[in-house]
Amino acid sequence: MKTNLFLSFVFICAVSAAAQIKIIHKEKISVPSSEQWFQAQYSPSGKDIYLTNSGYNGIWKYSGKNKTLTKITEDPGSGYNFVVSQNEQQIAYRRTFQEPNSLQRSQEVVIKNLSDKSERIVASGEDIQTPVFVADNVSVTNLRTKKTILPSVKTSQPVVLGIEDQKISLLKKGKKEIFDPLKNGRYIWPVLSPDGSQLAAVDMDRGAFIADVNGTNVRRLARCNAPSWTRSGKYVIGMNDIDDGHVIIGSDIIAVSADGKQRINLTETENGLELYPHCSPTENKIVVTTSDGEVYVLTYEEE
Amino acid sequence: MKTYRILIALLVFSVAVIAQPPNNLSGLKFCIDPGHGGNNPANDRRIEPDPGNVFWESEGNFQKALLLRPLMQAKGATVLLTRETNSYPNDNDEPSLTARWQFANANNVNWFHSIHSNAGGGNYTCVLVKEDISTRKPAFPAAVQMGGLIFSNIRSMIRTASSSGNSGTTGVYLDYTFYGGANGGYNLGVLKGLTMPGELSEGSFHDVFPETRRLLNNDYRKMEAYGILNGILLYNNCPKDSGGIIAGLQVNAENSVPINNTKVRLLPENRVYSGDLFNNGFFMFDSLQPGQKTIVFETPNYKTDSLKVTVAYQSVIFADRSLYDMIPPKITLTQPVQGDTNFSVTNIIGIRFSKTMDTASVRAALFITPSFPYTLSWTNTNSQLVIRPVSSLPVKTDFIVTIDSTAKGKNGIMLDANGDGIAGDGLVLQFKTGEKDAVPPAVVTAFPVDAAVPISPNQIFNIQFSERLDPSTVSTVNIKIETENGGAVASQQVQYWDGPGIGYVNLYVADPLESGKAYRLSISNVKDLSGNKLAATVLKNFTTASGTLSYTVIDDFNSSVASWFAPAASGSTVGINGDSTKFTFNAAVKVPHLASNTGSAQLQYGWNSSAGSFLIREYLNSGAPRDVKWYPQNTKLQTFLLGDGSKTRFRFAVDDSVEAFPAGTTANHEVSPWYTVDWLGWRLIEWDFKETGAWLGNGIIEGQLRFDSYQLQYVPGTSSLFGSLYFDQLQLIKQTPTSVRIAQSQIPTQMELAQNYPNPFNPATTIEFSLTEEQFVTVSVFDILGREVKQLVHETLGAGRYKTVFDASSLSSGMYVYRLTTPNYSETRRMMLTK
Structure with a gap:
């Protein structure tokens, strides 16, 4: 513990007096070094952390209560954009099978019951979008036919269905809507604020932005890559990764206020590259992975 | 459950359909990533090959991607680009590496390809794929197969000067291993997070200016786009793009400089290609239907030329052309100068033209009054005429050399001897010879024996005389190696090299001389062209180095130079004249006395005198020659070098610490001192690694060595701008000393020659001796009449105790004497051979 406290002290960066969010603690999550851990994310309750590896070949669950790691699946490609249901009884993911000596592939969307480990294939094809949960029902889009299977239940808040033809696909009031707030945008990493009123994303040639969900007030x-909203909705947490065209040479976690006016470096670590922040929906915590495949939880204080 | 059934029914695609090989790219999505982005000099690779012409790798990659997209779309593919611009006023708006693969993932493409050039700042055309660091295997094996096809198709289209990478590879490398593996390797950031197969191609070699200039041309960039397209098509079991392509380079025939503002017409289509102003001379016609075509080179101010070719389905034809400009040739220099009244009767006459000449027309237009027997030869790409009198010219005689106006340049334009820009006037060169040449020829230098140090036993001899010699007097009777007492040495051969006012003789000995023995070079009775004889016999004593010799050939240049880069392919090569510098195998020129010698390597060079720095790094890249590694102790690096008298500088370069850095690093490049090539004929150039020159390394030879390169340098104001050197038999010679140091903790306090043991002996005995300080030592054995029968030690040794073995197998029984000699000490002992 002494070591961790020391590390935490080194890690906590100095921020300006005007800063209204800062890191107050850093803790390394004890997971085996046999995998290069990648893109950690909190469960909907914030109690557990889900992980994948750098090849996206598998999903692991780290229990916040027991501090143990459990493999959910090692299906190829399953770790990319998987989703956990609100009741945390199911996990949905896409797996991909590359045809040997061919450009062809087949993809399947799987729902796995986390209690009895049973699984169901709910969609398959050559070009299937990763699934999303809409009130614990799966929605998935066939990107070739553009057809989206929508559950009958309607949610009060919009849901990001994914990227379709480089644009953001939203589910609003039970209907799919293509969202293009920058006009001729080409988007990645769309994420809605906790109250569903704002959306943060990155445009390939124009960088990160926040817009009201009606497309106004951009x-x-x-640069604020892989954005994630704090549970208060006051800040977007992202990564400011720098590269030389071949390899990432630096990355820090940053916070940008929802009005876009305040930008705060939350980390300034010299020897570590913090990547892919994901905010807990229930606590003031951010889970990040590093370029070395380690996992850290950052506790922040928001004034 | 009902919902899911419906869902499955809507989404399931037939497995049977998936299994069918497609005949095009329909239904497939690709993400093409133009590597880098924007105009940040730190990351986006800015190069300015000529003032005002700026190349950015970011822009080159972007244009290639823009050109590739419609080609792929025409095959039915959906193509997404990670960048739709190369203009990023705010550098942070440029998509990061993480954003690029995220873009591919988010759009669920089938395949990802990132376009770059200049692998690792170097010269590998290659394709890199993501490596699973834990298993050290490809993360996506399919990317290796696709990468190999893209690699070979890129190389076939862009004719890059870059290397094909290490031998034995398909041009595809695993990224983590390529960038150093456990010694700092990493996954490429743009491949790291992909959910689908992908690769990164490093196509062109943009650090080499001819290629940098071509890379400013969008049609040249399109050639790489075709290469990538064809690799993808072939992997998908589709035929290559069907349209024929004709492409080529146009250069000035006389200096190989690429031509600007070119105009090329293709018939019967009557398509016209207008070249750019980027000094590349490139042209290209694509999407051609099969059939016979005529390419007409109509570039203004150049002689029109044409070429017929037949375009076949999917064919790519490269049609380079050297064009002659329409400027009339002038006279730029004569020897003697106009009106000379004291021209040496043994000298040669030289006339230099401003352009390459039609040699037949010059020969027909040449008249000399009064006439004398002579031979004609041409140098400097047929722009310099040498009139070589067969014998000495008559004294005090007026001569007129005339080349009338019918002499033409290679461009067909008549001579403009007075240089007024108007063709049609001839040369009238008048001069008068001086007094009779009564001065005998003299030996100026005798390489390598003038150095007065023991020479390698396989040396050859290169003797410079003060004037041209009568070749009939150059023989092994007059010029020869003898034992120190005048005894004969078998199998010698001489070769005469006639220079401008001077002569060189090579003397070869078929078998290496005996090591550790005294010899002499004897020169007598040679005559100059006036019949003057060498005043007296010249004797040059020398000794050969002692020790047991062994040779390791690195490259004998007996069949090809395939293991070597083209000179321009090294990023270190600078200041050369366009594409005219070449390294080729030559079967006609070779060192004559080597057994089974079938050729040499010719390095033709031309320098761009307006460049700021000059270096040719003729790099040994791959194959068995590069596998030779050695330690420097008692070893010399040797090569035979045929000098052209150009005063170009030459040196060796090696990699050191190879055991620690098997892939080589910049910091491990060490070089020999420079050798100025001021001679004609062959010399054996050696480097014993004791002295070093200054280049990229620290100047200290460390650890195991491997050959890197021959290097040449132009010295402004001193060296010739053009020339040609030949290399033969690159090898190592290792001399195992006959004296071995005996391990002792203390330095001897007195000099000593110990009694041999055993004694009497048959046939070998050991002799020990002690030295109190470093000095030059000789240990010799003499018979009872005082004749030296063997030199055992003849070298500089440090303080310590040594032993050497005397093998008397070839001697008869009797008493022998052995002597230790240093500058300040001598001691003699006796021993008895009993057979």
Whole structure:
């Protein structure tokens, strides 16, 4: 513990007096080094952390209560954009089978019951979008036919269905809507604020932005990759990764206020590259992975 | 459950359909990533090959992607680009590496390809794929197969000067291993997070200016786009793009400089290609129907030329052309100068033209009054005429050399001897010879024996005389190696090299001389062209180095130079004249006395005098020659070098610490001192690694060595701008000393020659001796009449105790004497051979 406290002290960066969010603690999650851990994310309750590896070949669950790691699946490609249901009884993911000596592939969307480990294939084809949960029902889009299977239940808040023809696909009031707030945008990493009123994303040639979910009030954020909203909705947490065209040479976690006016470096670590922040929906915590495949939880204080 | 059944029914695609090989790219999505982005000099690779012409790798990659997209779309593919611009006023708006693979993932493409050039700042055309670091295997094996096809198709289209990478590979490398593996390797950031197969191609070699200039041309970039397209098509079991392509380079025939503002017409289509102003001379016609075509080179101010070719289905034809400009040739220099009244009767006459000449027309237009027997030869790409009198010219005689106006340049334009820009006037060169040549020829230098140090036993001899010699007097009777007492040495051969006012003789000995023995070079009775004889016999004593010799050939240049880069392919090569510098195998020129010698390597060079720095790095890249590694102790690196008298500088380069850095690093490049090539004929150039020159390394030879390169340098104001050197038999010679140091903790306090043991002996005995300080030592054995029968030690040794073995197998029984000699000490002992 002494070591961790020391590390935490080194890690906590100095922020300006005007800063209204800062990291107050850093803790390394004890997971085996046999995998390069990648893109950790909190469960809907914030109690557990789900992980994949750098090849996206598998999903693991780290129990916040027991501090143990459990493999959910090792299906190829399953770790990319998997989703856990609100009741945390199911996990949905896409797996991909590359045909040997061919450009062809087949994809399947699987729902796995986390209690009895049973699984169901709910969609298959050559070009299937990763699934999303809509009130614990799966929605999935065939990107070739553009057809989306929508559950009959309607949610009060919009849901990001994914990227379709480089644009953001939203589910609003039970209907699919293509969202293009920057006009001729080409988007990645769309994520809705906790109250569903705002959306943060990254445009390939114009950087990160926040827009109201009706497409107005666009605020440009410059580089803020892999954005994730704090549970308060006051900040978007992202990564400011720098590269030389071949390899990432630096990355820190940043916070940008929802109005886009305040940009705060949350980390300034010299020897570590913090990547892919994901905010807990229930606590002031951010889970990040590093370029070395380690996992850390950052506790922040928001004033 | 009902919902899911409906869902499955709507989404399931037939497995049977998937299994059918497609005949095009329909239904497939690709993400093409133009590597880098924007105009940040730190990351986006800015190069300015000529003032005002700026190349950015970011822009080159982007244009290639823009050109590739419609080609792929025409095959039915859906193509997404990670960048739709190369203009990023705010550098942070450029998509990061993480954003690029995220873009591919988010759009669920089938395949990802990132376009780059200049692998690792170097010269590998290659394709890199993601490596699973834990297993050290490809993360996506399919990417290796696709990468190999893309690699070979890119190389076939862009004719890059870059290397094909290490031998034995398909041009595809695993990224983590390529960038150093456990010694700092990493996954490429743009491949790291892909959910689908992908690769990164490093196509062109943009650090080499001819290629940098071509890369400013969008049609040249399109050639790489075709290469990538064809690799993808072949992997998908589709035929290559069907349209024929004709492409080529146009250069000035006389200096190989690419031509600007070219105009090329293709018939019968009557398509016209207008070249750019980027000094590349490139042209290209694509999407051609099969059939016979005529390419007409109509570039203004150049002689029109044409070429017929037949375009076949899917064919790519490269049609380079050297064009002659329409400027009339002038006279730029004569020897003697106009009106000379004291021209040496043994000298040669030289006339230099401003352009390459039609040699037949010059020969027909040449008249000399009064006439004398001579031979004609041409140098400097047929722009310099040498009139070589067969014998000495008559004294005090007026001569007129005339080349009338019918002499033409290679461009067909008549001579403009007075240089007024108007063709049609001839040369009238008047001069008068001086007094009779009464001065005998003299030996100026005798390489390598002038150095007065023991020479390698396989040396050859290169003797410079003060004037041209009568070749009939150059023989092994007059010029020869003898034992120190005048005894004969078998199997010698001489070769005469006639220079401008001077002569060189090579003397070869078929078998290496005996090591550790005294010899002499004897020169007598040679005559100059006036019949003057060498004043007196010249004797040059020398000794050969002692020790047991062994040779390791690195490259004998007996069949090809396939293991070597083209000179321009090294990123270190600078200041050369366009594409005219070449390294080729030559079967006609070779060192004559080597057994089974079938050729040499010719390095033709031309320098761009306006460049700021000059270096040719003729790099040994791959194959068995590069596998030779050695330690420097008692070893010399040797090569035979045929000098052209150009005063070009030459040196060796090696990699050191190879055991620690098997892939080589910049910091491990060490070089020999420079050798100025101021001679004609062959010399054996050696480097014993004791002295070093300054280049990229620290100047200290460390650890195991491997050959890197021959290097040449132009010295402004001193060296010739053009020339040609030949290399033969690159090898190592290792001399195992006959004296071995005996391990002792203390330095001897007195000099000593110990009694041999055993004694009497048959046939070998050991002799020990002690030295109190470093000095030059000789240990010799003499018979009872005082004749030296064997030199055992003849070298500089440090303080310590040594032993050497005397093998008397070839000697008869009797008493022998052995002597230790240093500058300040001598001691003699006796021993008895009993057979």
